Amino acid sequence: MKAHLSRRYLFSASHRLHSEHMSADENRATYGKCNNPHGHGHNYRLEVTVSGPVDQSTGMVCNLVDLDGFVEREVLSRYDLENLNTLREFVNNVPTTENLCVEIFEILQRGFPHAHLEKVRLEETMMNSFEYSGSGKPRK
């Protein structure tokens, strides 16, 4: 039988929202305080949901050791305690939580072989969160 497994992780990072395609005034108008040139930080809560048949011999969708290991190695160690604007993927891409959510989804999609990736959900603060399930797929 098919089940969905979700795991939550925590990382902290700084960013500045600023687009090269906008004037200084437009940047300020669009991003407000988030456009502060010195940047600011968040404690991000990441929620990864995978799905698949429950293996009868283990009772698991996938071994948590594999999921935790992958997320630690490929996501948390990349983003935790970093300035997102300094990373390659955000040189030409504003590090909004939308874009970060999509990046993390794609890292998992490319490299995690042990279960089907359903969704990445990213909380920037307790008040706002973002979800991505891949292009064109409706949310469950």
Add this chain to the structure above:
Amino acid sequence: MVYLTRKAEFSASHYYHNPSFTAEENRRIFGKCNNPNGHGHNYTLEVTVKGEVDARSGFVVDLKQLKEIMTREVLDAMDHRFLNKEVPEFLTQIPTTENLAIAIWQRLVPRLEKAQLHRVRVYETPDLFVDFYGEP
């Protein structure tokens, strides 16, 4: 269609072990969870049902009835129990959170009358949960 979710909490112990694996395989696959003396969690259960809102009562489901079913079928059977030894499903299955969500779904489905079960969500910890939608 309106969805209604009711939460409940229960505490139970369990351990992971497959008798067809060797001792070494059990330790490798299940790690600390293989300790035969068991360990415990405070589980949070979320049961979501769906249905049309009844024109007379304004309810999707009688919440009191849903609460009673959850108490009888899940909490009375699992709260403050050692799942491997005291819950019939887990005499033969490993009481992972996945199997727990499936077992709870199977216990609830035959008891619900008007409302249709949509999702069973079981939190093993605040950072780990399983959703089961009754999919084969």
